[in-house]
Each structure stands twice: as structure tokens, then as C-alpha cells.
Amino acid sequence: MSDELVERFELAFNKIHQHLKEMNRYPKNDNFAELLNHSKDRGVVREYYDVLRQYAKLRNAIVHERVRDGYYIASPHVEVVEELERINQTLDQPPLGLDIATRPVLFFYEETELFHVIEAFGKHGVSQFPIYRDGAFTGLLTDAGIVRWLGESVDGGSVVVDRMTVGDVLRHEKVHNVEFVSEAASVFELEDLFESSHGEGEKLKAVMITEGGERDGKLLGIVTLLDLIKVDGAEG
Known part of the structure; x- marks a missing residue:
């Protein structure tokens, strides 16, 4: 024995x-x-x-x-x-990125009225939303981006939100570093992406999990560095 x-x-x-x-x-x-x-x-x-x-x-x-x-x-x-x-x-079959991802993912189109997005930020307690135009991903709209737009749009002590669209604000948003992976990507692969982004310009903002890993594929989930930290904290 x-x-x-x-x-x-x-x-x-x-x-x-x-x-x-x-x-x-x-x-x-x-x-x-x-x-x-x-x-x-x-x-x-x-x-x-x-x-x-x-x-x-x-x-x-x-x-x-x-x-x-x-x-x-x-x-x-x-x-x-x-x-x-x-x-x-566990190392042979690591957990998938989808296991820790936020899903379903709430996203908006560029033509959506900004008022609806501001409401969603307050209701869902998230800090960013993926934005699409004609089925194509065009960027992340963040709460910080909206605050920046508000600061640039103040006129006489007020800001006109009526009839403004997501696209109007997205033009004022920073271009964030975003990666796309397939539904088969493991948590380890996502960790590698966030780790490798350090020291390579802007840090990775989010990993978008899509069908086949295509940029404009069906959005299945989104993972941020905070999601990985939460998982590590739970495991510890």
C-alpha cells in the first residue's frame, strides 16, 4: 500500500x-x-x-x-x-471565466437616451456598461465618463440631459483597454490578461466574454479585476 x-x-x-x-x-x-x-x-x-x-x-x-x-x-x-x-x-479543469462573470450583462446602444443609462447606474450599482451600435461594440461607458461629460457640459450652472444620447457622451469617454475571450476561457487565462496589462500602457478595464471570443459576438458575461479579487478573497 x-x-x-x-x-x-x-x-x-x-x-x-x-x-x-x-x-x-x-x-x-x-x-x-x-x-x-x-x-x-x-x-x-x-x-x-x-x-x-x-x-x-x-x-x-x-x-x-x-x-x-x-x-x-x-x-x-x-x-x-x-x-x-x-x-x-482543479488545475486540470480550472473554473471558467463565465463562472465568476457578471451575467446577464446589461448593455446599451448609442442611440439610447442618456437618462435611461443614468437611472441604470443608480439602480444596478455598477460602474460601466458596454455600448453597441448596429450590433458592433463601440466602447465602455463608465460612471467616471459621465461625470467628466457633466463637468464639460455645465452651462450657467446647469446641464441639459434631455434628448442627449449615449453616443453623445461616449465621444467624451476615454478609450478603455478591453479584451475579448470565448466562453471556454478559464479564470487562469483571465488572470493572465489582467497581469500582463500591468506596465503596458493603460491597465485592462474589463474582459468581455463573447461567443467564439469575437469582438462583436454575442455578449455572455463581463469580468473586471474586482471580480477576480472577490474570487481570491472567497477562496482564501
Whole structure:
């Protein structure tokens, strides 16, 4: 039984090691502890960081401190092996971006009267809405963008909202960094997109999940950095 548990432990451990290599794009230093440390803020790795560090020590004892064939100085308990296999299973089949996305997504067209959008901001407590024209995505309208437009539109102490459309305001909105992914995208892929946007100009504002990942495909969900932080907080 001991040999079987060791084999199962090593198999699951090696698969997790491979996942860590993939997450870190196969760096030259592929030491398990180093890869784990570099990945500690990501999804399931963050949740199991401490336990994986301990399992790495156990693995070193099993592999490097074997007394002779079939006799190990340390051997994993069945509960340890089963937990390691569960961690690997989660890495094999990570949660989808749609699992944490806001959906259904409320969106508006450029010809929509601005008054309706202002009402929606207050009612739904969100900070941005996707905007479309003739079925094509044209940008994000944010609460900050509306405030900026109001500041630029004050005339004699008042602002005329009547007959204004979303399109009128969208022209005053910043061009936000938005990515499009398919419904098959995992949470890990979304984390990569937000992470890679750091230091590359404007940070990623949102990830739009659409059918087939097409820019103008059917909108299925939207994910912000806050959504990922909420998930990490829940897992922690």
C-alpha cells in the first residue's frame, strides 16, 4: 500500500509541477518552490500555497532520502495523496471565466437616451456598461465618463440631459483597454490578461466574454479585476 501511495503522490505532484511550469511560461529556473512562489497570488495556487509548500518538502524526502528500493524514510498518508490529487484535478479543469462573470450583462446602444443609462447606474450599482451600435461594440461607458461629460457640459450652472444620447457622451469617454475571450476561457487565462496589462500602457478595464471570443459576438458575461479579487478573497 505504501508503494502505491508514493506512486500516486509523485504522479499528482509531477502533474502540478507541470501546471506551474505552464503558468510561468516554462522559465529556465523550473524549481518547484520557485514556481510556486511566483504563482502564489493566482487562483487555486493561492488557496493551496501553504499546503503545497509542505508537500514539496515531503516529496523531497520521498525522492532524495530513500533508504533502499521499496523503503522510504517518509510516506504520505492517504488523505494527503487524495488532497494532492484534488488540487491537480482543479488545475486540470480550472473554473471558467463565465463562472465568476457578471451575467446577464446589461448593455446599451448609442442611440439610447442618456437618462435611461443614468437611472441604470443608480439602480444596478455598477460602474460601466458596454455600448453597441448596429450590433458592433463601440466602447465602455463608465460612471467616471459621465461625470467628466457633466463637468464639460455645465452651462450657467446647469446641464441639459434631455434628448442627449449615449453616443453623445461616449465621444467624451476615454478609450478603455478591453479584451475579448470565448466562453471556454478559464479564470487562469483571465488572470493572465489582467497581469500582463500591468506596465503596458493603460491597465485592462474589463474582459468581455463573447461567443467564439469575437469582438462583436454575442455578449455572455463581463469580468473586471474586482471580480477576480472577490474570487481570491472567497477562496482564501
